[in-house]
Amino acid sequence: xxxxxxxxxxxxxxxxxxxxxxxxxxxxxxxxxxxxxxxxxxxxxxxxxxxxxxxxxxxxxxxxxxxxxx
Numbered sequence: 664x665x666x667x668x669x670x671x672x673x674x675x676x677x678x679x680x681x682x683x684x685x686x687x688x689x690x691x692x693x694x695x696x697x698x699x700x701x702x703x704x705x706x707x708x709x710x711x712x713x714x715x716x717x718x719x720x721x722x723x724x725x726x727x728x729x730x731x732x733x
Contacts, residue, residue: 670711678712685711 668686672678688710697704 668711670709672709672712680711680715682711682714685714688714 665683666686668680668682670680670682672680690707690709691713692705693708694703695706696702
């Protein structure tokens with residue numbers, strides 16, 4: 664029995680995420696600058712995206728180091 668969560672979220676373009684860790688979670692509020700209104704607004708962000716942003720830094724660093732030593 665394996666649970667897999669699939670999410671399609673719109674930021675500047677569609678973002679597709681798949682996870683077997685966070686399948687359904689809490690929605691939190693994220694503060695963003697709205698260029699049209701010239702003020703900060705709050706948007707909803709799924710927990711899977713918050714988890715991705717929190718843990719993605721190590722992978723980005725790894726990709727950077729690999730590109731130096733090809």
